[in-house]
Amino acid sequence: MTAPTIIGTETEFGISVKNAREQDLVAASTLVVNAYNNRNIPTILWDYAQESPLMDARGFTVEGENPTSDDANNSVINDILINGGRYYVDHAHPEYCTPECTNARDLVKYEKAGELILELSRLTAEQLLLDNQEIIIYKNNTDYKGHSYGAHENYLMSRKIPFTDIVDGLTPFLVTRQIFTGSGKVGVENGTEDTDFQISQRADFFEKEVGLSTMVERPIINTRDEPHADSKLYRRLHVIVGDSNMSEFTIYLKVGITALILRLIEKGVVGSQFALQDPVAVIKSVSRDLSCKNKIALKDDRNWTAIEIQQAYLELAHQHLSNEERTPVVIDVLEKWEFVLSSLKSDPMSMGQHLDWVIKKKLIDAYINRHGFKWTDSRVRMLDLQYHDLRPEKGLYARLLKNGHVERILSQEEVVHAIQHPPLDTRAYFRGTCLRKFPNNIHSVSWNSIVFNGPTGFDKIMMERPHFGTQAIIGELLNSCSVDELVNKIRFDD
Amino acid sequence: MPREKQQEYRDHHINENEEIQPNSEIKDNVDDLTDDLDALLDEIDEILEEDSEEFVENFIQRGGQ
Numbered sequence: 001m002t003a004p005t006i007i008g009t010e011t012e013f014g015i016s017v018k019n020a021r022e023q024d025l026v027a028a029s030t031l032v033v034n035a036y037n038n039r040n041i042p043t044i045l046w047d048y049a050q051e052s053p054l055m056d057a058r059g060f061t062v063e064g065e066n067p068t069s070d071d072a073n074n075s076v077i078n079d080i081l082i083n084g085g086r087y088y089v090d091h092a093h094p095e096y097c098t099p100e101c102t103n104a105r106d107l108v109k110y111e112k113a114g115e116l117i118l119e120l121s122r123l124t125a126e127q128l129l130l131d132n133q134e135i136i137i138y139k140n141n142t143d144y145k146g147h148s149y150g151a152h153e154n155y156l157m158s159r160k161i162p163f164t165d166i167v168d169g170l171t172p173f174l175v176t177r178q179i180f181t182g183s184g185k186v187g188v189e190n191g192t193e194d195t196d197f198q199i200s201q202r203a204d205f206f207e208k209e210v211g212l213s214t215m216v217e218r219p220i221i222n223t224r225d226e227p228h229a230d231s232k233l234y235r236r237l238h239v240i241v242g243d244s245n246m247s248e249f250t251i252y253l254k255v256g257i258t259a260l261i262l263r264l265i266e267k268g269v270v271g272s273q274f275a276l277q278d279p280v281a282v283i284k285s286v287s288r289d290l291s292c293k294n295k296i297a298l299k300d301d302r303n304w305t306a307i308e309i310q311q312a313y314l315e316l317a318h319q320h321l322s323n324e325e326r327t328p329v330v331i332d333v334l335e336k337w338e339f340v341l342s343s344l345k346s347d348p349m350s351m352g353q354h355l356d357w358v359i360k361k362k363l364i365d366a367y368i369n370r371h372g373f374k375w376t377d378s379r380v381r382m383l384d385l386q387y388h389d390l391r392p393e394k395g396l397y398a399r400l401l402k403n404g405h406v407e408r409i410l411s412q413e414e415v416v417h418a419i420q421h422p423p424l425d426t427r428a429y430f431r432g433t434c435l436r437k438f439p440n441n442i443h444s445v446s447w448n449s450i451v452f453n454g455p456t457g458f459d460k461i462m463m464e465r466p467h468f469g470t471q472a473i474i475g476e477l478l479n480s481c482s483v484d485e486l487v488n489k490i491r492f493d494d
Numbered sequence: 495m496p497r498e499k500q501q502e503y504r505d506h507h508i509n510e511n512e513e514i515q516p517n518s519e520i521k522d523n524v525d526d527l528t529d530d531l532d533a534l535l536d537e538i539d540e541i542l543e544e545d546s547e548e549f550v551e552n553f554i555q556r557g558g559q
Contacts, residue, residue, distance in 0.1 A: 012558040018549075025556055092556040144550070149558030214559040240559065363538075370535050382546035383538065385553065394541050403534065 002266045003234055004467040006100050006156035006426060007107050007255050011244055012093040012149040013118060014138035014388075017129070025092035028135060031128065032094050033087055036079055036121035044439070046078040046088070050228065050446035056212050057163045057225035057235060080445045082420055082436045084428025085110060087117060093149050094118060094137065099428030100447075100466045103329040104256030106423050108248050108409050113418035115139060119390050139244045140388035141201040144381060146189045148205045150214065151244035153255055155237045155262050156229065156466055166237065167210055167221050169265040172274035172298075173258070173313055174220055174241050175283040176306035178203060179292045179348075180340050181254040183243040184357035186364070186375060186384040195288045196375035197364070199357045201243040203287035209279055214240050220279055228447035230464035237262065241283070246388060246397035248409040249354045253340065256333035260317050269320045274309055275299040290361070292344050307345050314338060353407045359400065360387050430469030430478070438483040452487050459487045 015028050054062045077089040084099025096114035101107040122135050129135065142148045157166070182199035190204045198204075211219035220241050227236045239258065245251045264270040276282050277297040285294065286306050295303035304312075314337055321330065343350045351358040364383055367373070373380055389395035392402070400406050422432030427448075434442060434450055443453040448466075452459045463469050477489065543549045 014553075014555050016553055023552075023554070091558050093558050143553050143555040145554060147555045147557040149555060152559065215557060363534075366531055366535060367538060378547035378550050379542065381550045382543055385550065386542060394543075396538065396541075399534070399537060399541070403530070405530070405534070 001158050001160050002263055003156045003158045005102055005259055005263075006466045007102075007104070007259055008098045008100050008154045009107065009111050009251075009255065010095060010097045010150070010152045010154070011111065011114065011139060012090055012095045012151070013390075014140055014143065014149065015092075015094060016136045016138075018134040018136060019130075019132045026089065029089045029092060029094045030077060032118070032121050032125045032135060032137070033077065033079055033089050035125035035128075036087060036117060044080055044435070044442050045074045045444035046080065046086070047444040047446035047449055047451060048074075050449055052226045053224055054212075055225040057223040062212055080431075080435060081117070082422070082432045083110065083113060083418055084422035084426075084432035085114065087114075087121075091149075099422050099432065100426040101423050101428075102425050102467070103327065104252050104259065104333055105329050105409060107255050108251045109414055109418045110423070111251055112248065112410065112415045115390055116415065116419055119392070122390070136394075137390045138385060138388040139246060139390060140183065140385065141244050142185070142189060142205075144185075144187060144189065144385070148189075148202060148218075150202075150240055151242050152214075153239040153242055153258065155239070155259055156227075157235050157237050157262055158266055159227075159231070159233055159235050161235075161266055163223070163235075165268075165271065166262075166265055168272040168275060169270035170237075170261060171209065171220055171279050172276050172309055173261050174239070175276065175279050176286055176296070176309045177254070177257070178243075178283070178286055179306050179310070179344055180337075180351075180355050181242055181245065181250060182287065182355075182357040183245055183250075183388075184360035184384070186381050192284055193288065197290070197361060198287040199290065200283075200287040202241060203283045206241060206280060206283050214238075220283060229466050233465075243356070244388070245356050247354065247356045247359060247406055249336070249407045250356045252409045253333065253336060256329065257337050260321070260330065260333065261313060263325065264313070264316055264320060267320055269316055270313070272299075274312060290348060292348050307341055310337075310341055314341065353405060356397075359397070359406060360384065363387070363396065363400070424471040424475075425467075427463040427466050427469030429471050430463060430474055433475075433478050434486075437478065438486075441483040452483060454484060454487055459491065461487065461490055 015025055017023060017028050054064050056062060079087040081087055086097040088095055096118060098107060098110035098114060101110060118137050122137050126135050141151060178200045183201045185198050185201045188194055188204055192204045205218050206220050207217045208219040210221045210223060212223045214222060222238045222240045224238045225235060227234045242254060277299055282296050292307050293305050295305060297303055317334060348358060352362040364380060367383055387396045392398045422428040441452055443451040443458055448463050450461050
């Protein structure tokens with residue numbers, strides 16, 4: 001009953017133009033996205049016909065307008081990437097979506113490649129501004145004034161799993177995983193309890209347990225039911241509760257472990273045994289507990305720490321993952337999960353090369369000690385924000401990385417390679433390779449379709465199974481035929 | 495990653511039950527770390543955006559998803 005592992009992330013970036021007379025964030029985002037063109041090809045559109053963000057996983061559709069975009073606007077705000085990902089303007093933010101990946105290691109690689117794509121386009125866009133103006137892009141989740149933007153994760157799941165099982169099994173995991181997934185934040189927002197520094201950027205913004213909205217009254221479990229795949233077989237779980245992470249190690253654990261928890265839910269071994277009395281309060285209290293040792297009330301009156309809840313999930317993973325599921329990446333994720341939990345238990349500050357929130361906290365502590373600043377000092381808030389600055393010469397995470405202060409998962413060469421090459425083992429291979437080989441013959445693209453513009457008109461090829469379209473399945477055909485032959489062959493096979 | 499941390503990581507993964515031997519390098523490593531951190535803090539003083547008060551005040555985003 002388990003679906004193949006398919007993971008993707010979407011990151012909305014903060015943006016600012018230094019020395020601009022007024023901040024037009026939509027224009028700045030559009031400028032940056034448009035500055036990137038690695039294909040040298042004519043316009044390819046995003047196919048909005050395949051989108052349905054108002055469908056609720058609980059079985060109903062909410063009233064409202066689906067996104068559409070007229071052709072001119074569509075091409076200005078969308079860039080479909082030859083690595084299989086998507087780069088576009090969402091609201092007033094540049095947004096990058098990774099291609100579909102089969103494992104946490106690849107996901108880190110493509111998410112990091114996205115940061116380089118943003119930086120490359122930022123540099124190009126900056127040439128178009130006045131000499132004293134600079135574009136700054138932050139991979140964070142807040143302006144520290146109550147406006148949050150997301151880092152969403154997507155996981156393919158079997159449609160056979162009732163949505164209530166996902167809510168029951170996943171909620172206690174999501175509200176406690178911050179202890180290793182948080183990116184750290186100075187201060188509080190959204191009318192929440194005051195503190196100097198908290199573990200998560202996003203925790204202050206979650207007000208409901210379950211819901212469809214991603215922009216107001218954000219829910220811990222989002223019910224958007226838009227699978228971008230065969231809806232009879234699959235759902236795409238849209239996790240909106242996470243932080244944008246800089247640390248490769250943190251991203252790796254976040255998506256690697258969350259994917260394992262969903263396997264356990266699909267197998268029926270995680271149910272409501274860890275149900276919490278008040279998850280919305282817990283997400284905020286865990287974010288404020290830098291010791292990671294405060295007790296959390298479960299529905300059955302047990303009191304566990306966040307670490308103990310995570311250890312219970314880890315134990316279930318050890319017990320129930322099959323040999324086939326224990327791929328080298330999964331084995332590594334399990335080892336690192338165990339290592340992190342035992343380290344957090346003995347001393348959270350020992351994770352100062354691994355976890356974003358600890359890396360940031362240690363840096364700020366040292367800075368405060370040196371200068372005697374208060375937590376509310378603007379320079380301390382600047383340091384928090386600048387940790388997320390994507391510019392290699394200015395970003396504080398980037399400086400730490402360059403100086404060898406943080407743990408890596410990948411080599412820089414692998415990340416650079418991922419800018420122009422799709423993963424080989426998902427439908428992103430088919431999408432990215434078609435965009436590279438046949439750019440003049442493609443009219444539009446979505447996650448689960450490509451519309452070819454052939455001699456006899458438009459041909460829409462659906463890709464309803466994200467784990468098909470791989471190099472192993474279609475590589476030989478793709479590399480040996482013309483676009484017409486390809487379309488005819490696939491249409492015939494259908 | 496500094497040698498001390500690498501050692502800690504290896505010990506955890508490979509020789510969990512083996513006692514960590516005192517190492518004459520460790521003191522040097524701690525000194526190295528402090529020097530490293532000092533150098534880094536110097537660097538931060540140089541690269542932190544100027545007019546941070548005005549900058550963080552004016553950093554206002556539209557809410558996203």
